[in-house]
Amino acid sequence: MFSMTGAQLTISLLERQGIRTIAGIPGGANLPLYDALSRSTRIRHVLTRHEQGAGFLAQGMARVTGLPAVCFATSGPGATNILTAIADAKLDSIPVICITGQVPRAMIGTDAFQEVDTYGMSIPITKHNFLVREARDLLHIIPEAFAIATSGRPGPVLIDIPRDVQLETADFTHWPEIGEREPVPSCFDGDLDAAVEMLNSARRPILWLGGGVVASGAGQEMLTLAERASMPVTSTLMGLTAMPHDHPLNMGMLGMHAQRHTNMALEACDLILAAGVRFDDRATGKVQEFCPQAKVIHIDIDHSELDKLRAASVAILGDVREVVGALLPRIAPAERQEWIGYIEALKLAFPSQVPEQGGHDTPQELIRRVGELAGENAIVVTDVGKHQMWTAQSYPFMPGTGWLTSGGLGTMGFGLPTAIGAALAAPERKVVCFSGDGSLLMNIQEMATAAEQGVDVTIILMNNACLGLVHQQQELFFKANYFSSIYDVSVDFPLIATGFRWKTWDLAGAADPDAVLSEALAHRGPTLIHVPVDRDEKVWPMVPPGAANRTMLGGECHA
Amino acid sequence: MHSNTSRTVLDVLVKNHPGVMSHVCGLFSRRAFNVEAILCLPTDGGEESRIWLLVNEDDRLEQMIRQMRKLQDVHDVRLRPAAEETFARLGQVMRE
Numbered sequence: 001m002f003s004m005t006g007a008q009l010t011i012s013l014l015e016r017q018g019i020r021t022i023a024g025i026p027g028g029a030n031l032p033l034y035d036a037l038s039r040s041t042r043i044r045h046v047l048t049r050h051e052q053g054a055g056f057l058a059q060g061m062a063r064v065t066g067l068p069a070v071c072f073a074t075s076g077p078g079a080t081n082i083l084t085a086i087a088d089a090k091l092d093s094i095p096v097i098c099i100t101g102q103v104p105r106a107m108i109g110t111d112a113f114q115e116v117d118t119y120g121m122s123i124p125i126t127k128h129n130f131l132v133r134e135a136r137d138l139l140h141i142i143p144e145a146f147a148i149a150t151s152g153r154p155g156p157v158l159i160d161i162p163r164d165v166q167l168e169t170a171d172f173t174h175w176p177e178i179g180e181r182e183p184v185p186s187c188f189d190g191d192l193d194a195a196v197e198m199l200n201s202a203r204r205p206i207l208w209l210g211g212g213v214v215a216s217g218a219g220q221e222m223l224t225l226a227e228r229a230s231m232p233v234t235s236t237l238m239g240l241t242a243m244p245h246d247h248p249l250n251m252g253m254l255g256m257h258a259q260r261h262t263n264m265a266l267e268a269c270d271l272i273l274a275a276g277v278r279f280d281d282r283a284t285g286k287v288q289e290f291c292p293q294a295k296v297i298h299i300d301i302d303h304s305e306l307d308k309l310r311a312a313s314v315a316i317l318g319d320v321r322e323v324v325g326a327l328l329p330r331i332a333p334a335e336r337q338e339w340i341g342y343i344e345a346l347k348l349a350f351p352s353q354v355p356e357q358g359g360h361d362t363p364q365e366l367i368r369r370v371g372e373l374a375g376e377n378a379i380v381v382t383d384v385g386k387h388q389m390w391t392a393q394s395y396p397f398m399p400g401t402g403w404l405t406s407g408g409l410g411t412m413g414f415g416l417p418t419a420i421g422a423a424l425a426a427p428e429r430k431v432v433c434f435s436g437d438g439s440l441l442m443n444i445q446e447m448a449t450a451a452e453q454g455v456d457v458t459i460i461l462m463n464n465a466c467l468g469l470v471h472q473q474q475e476l477f478f479k480a481n482y483f484s485s486i487y488d489v490s491v492d493f494p495l496i497a498t499g500f501r502w503k504t505w506d507l508a509g510a511a512d513p514d515a516v517l518s519e520a521l522a523h524r525g526p527t528l529i530h531v532p533v534d535r536d537e538k539v540w541p542m543v544p545p546g547a548a549n550r551t552m553l554g555g556e557c558h559a
Numbered sequence: 560m561h562s563n564t565s566r567t568v569l570d571v572l573v574k575n576h577p578g579v580m581s582h583v584c585g586l587f588s589r590r591a592f593n594v595e596a597i598l599c600l601p602t603d604g605g606e607e608s609r610i611w612l613l614v615n616e617d618d619r620l621e622q623m624i625r626q627m628r629k630l631q632d633v634h635d636v637r638l639r640p641a642a643e644e645t646f647a648r649l650g651q652v653m654r655e
Contacts, residue, residue: 304629
């Protein structure tokens, strides 16, 4: 017979699930959990400076390992602070387990000190959530939370534990089974037959890869399929690492900030194989006019994504890797010279804006250069803004590259705490975080966490002293009425970072920028590289929000 | 009530606990999809509940059903158009 408090039970169950790091902040309503955690010999705690930082730190760990990671927050403001990171995890399908403290059961619903309805608020932004009513319920809730977070389409799970439940004693005789990912049901043969027939008879097919391809580890299968069937490949923001960036069939990202020839090829295709994508508007543009001539084969693990925004000719429910593995042996080799020739002609007519080699004259070249210096095994993190889109366009991604970016929610402030989590999960890998001044300021307090943990995180700060994408949209769509998008105070970021005990370098006025960059990237530990960027550097081309992808502004090549 | 819109009933078998109604109804309200009437009773000793939702036959209904099936506390979702009659009779009761 075992006898322990709800708090002790929670920590023991997390230990049994293999959790070794928890990020969070203590407060009145989760202090029993922290007291129990202090006695754990297996789990270390990372104290962040804001609960949102804890949520993103857990995301960084989960995104790098593919395994669920845990974060803690107290009730009320602690819980509301962490919810943004949980919503972000939901939109990008990241397995995070968030455990919040709640006021004692008898005080729930009384507007008690630091009480909010965490359960109610987290319903729409989690895959599932629990309000624990008795300590012994934790025996099934915690393993279930891990099973839910990782099974099928992954996602965040929140467990709200009232303070008195944390202190209540639970008696039990057996430990529960560990919660694990459940096997995926296999897909219907009839759907596979139809897909094979369509792929083999298509004249102008395109393969479209999303985050689901990366999550299921189907990159190699996709490469084989693309080469055998001569299918040009495009990917969403989340799917950029599925294929080597320099593969001749790889057209890079589609959508709002795609290359012109990529969106135009999509305009002409007669079949699109959409794998692990959810037809997000940043990728499709006006969805009714996306790939107007194409039939759609859609493979996804989430039934509700199929036919959600565009009816598929063939919808296949299943794990992308398994489905493509089953399709592959039946795909007839094809040359498709006419189609490949058409795409080559598009590339010639509308040359890529992406630099082929690094340099320092433009943000895109600098990003490329960082990629050359950091190597294929690096983990690349971004914040949200112009720097994010330039990185998506220019970074030399390889299948081994880690790619952590806030795709669905587009959360400014994502970069630094996520990079810390990534570095803690993979201390042997180089973690490079591209950020902007607007984004960095949203979670800059986590510089203290990074210094405390001594993580090897390098921030490349592209400072244009404004909210870059907002500024660009105001110029293009609001007659250059730059309202509230320019920062009047010039913040001294290297000085601030130094105050946080970071090592800093500045490319402003550097005589030999490449030497500065190489030296800074060779340094281990929290590092800031400050890069001044002209406010008028644009992200080109750009599809206006709500327009069809064929409407692209800017990016004409005048070479 | 608009009598000329076509209606149907969703029969949803759920785990019986205090949050389940929020999960189910939240799916509809977040998509501005009105639930015209709700009937909910516990079954089999109270472990499960059966919820009947009277809804318009909107073209978003299939997506709603798929979203509902994803909920952990939802054990089964079926279409049960004949149950519309029950709501009509309950309407009589409520008017009395």
